[in-house]
Amino acid sequence: MSRTEFMQGNAACAEGALAAGCRFFGGYPITPSTEIAETMARRLPKAGGVFISMEDEIASIAAVIGAAWTGARAMTATSGPGFSLMMENIGYAAMTETPCVIVNIQRGGPSTGQPTRAAQGDMLQCRFGSHGDYSTIAITPNSVQEMFDLTVKAFDLADRFRVPTFLMSDEIVGHMRERVTIPDAVDIQRPRPLAEGSLPFAAGEDKIPGFAPFGSGRAVHVTGLTHDERGYPDTTDPEAHDKLVRRLVAKVESARRDIADYEIVNPGAETVFVTYGPPSRTVEQVMRDHPDDSIGHLRLRIVWPFPEFALKEFPNAKVFLMPELNMGQVVREVQRHVDQPVVSIPKIGGELHTPAELVRVLEAHR
């Protein structure tokens, strides 16, 4: 059974979190993400969960990490300035392999920028924003339904890979209202528990250690310092650091095919749009208005880890066109994986590319 609603993207995100069993939200309201905190504040206490309005975003992500280590599914939601403040602790979550979900309803930056306007300007920040080497997962919905579905998925990926997982949405999808179908229940996959006799940061072939949250009866030491498989600091041995950080990166990067989530239209095409988030909808409109097998579309629902193999699914591609609501961020990733020309179609200021704008670019590059 399910129910159908006409709902805002941010509300659907909160519904997805609740359906996925999220029972902790620590956050500091910020436009254009505030409706997520509002919905969680209303709904979590009734669901037996905890909502804390924290003093700032540094504390918000810290509280989320703490809650996750009690075994709860935990999340926060923010936008540009708050996301920047969270960066250090996001690295801590990556280093401590803390499963948690961070929603970024992107707005125009830098700084306080355009609080009420859409952007995709934090796509490299979510990949590289904290110091040191690490790898995480970033999901990019393009509809209200996907705000629900992909929030559920974010929790599953966070748990499975024990990484902070980002739902990188934006003001357009966060604030639009559309029909959304909400199932009564969703399947949930929690982290694999730490096996008896295993060390808490020892991993097998998949490079992901079993999880023993506080209160599970196992003694676990958790630190942001470089640590050994027991979790104890070992900060000077080059090999210990090399082994740990390479594993943190590899557990995500070596599972790229498994994590990948994308749509392909017209794989025989010569001119191929590559999109994520709402610009994909402009491309879909252009392709409906101008049916033409020589125009293809690769739409990424997950941008990080980057599925470079998806680009090879267009063997006849002569040129890739990439509209983004920034000055050209993920386009760099496309450029380094293909030999063909890759054309960035940047747009900043807060509005989505119009179909006419993309048709003009299309005509200039065929």
Place this chain on the structure above:
Amino acid sequence: MRHEIRFSGYGGQGIILSAVILGRAAALYDNKYAVQTQVYGPEARGGASMGQVVIDDEPILYPEVARPDIYVIMSQQGFEKYGARAGEDAVMLIDADLVRSRPGCRCYEIPATSEAKGALGREIVANIVMIGALVTATGVVSREAIERAVLDSVPKGTEELNLKALKRGFELGERA
């Protein structure tokens, strides 16, 4: 067929709510697709407010309103900011009590605010009168769908008043 409907008035009239109610009627009760968006700026109560809805029989891909074919305008400032450039083939419903200007396109004058204040006794339902008039003047959603969407969206205890306002709007729209 794709319709793009734009509502504008001043903050506090229920402009955004009107757009949400219309989208809800189409998406939940008329078996169509709808996307509702709004200008989400730092508008203060009293400033120009704007909400939009795209309604289509097919899934809606590009979600923004490019060129509205239907306008509902409830303030002079709203007209100047969001209605003055309406295309010639558009249709505009204006609250005749609050908008002095008239557009170059087909225009229906709906005395929504004076009806709400007078016959209905509550100025706050003027937006519901406008929605009623919109539905009968354009047929963009069915009467049954809009009735259900209004009932979903108004506070408990005000259902009767809002339905009365909607029906008054139906009559004004039919006559227009």
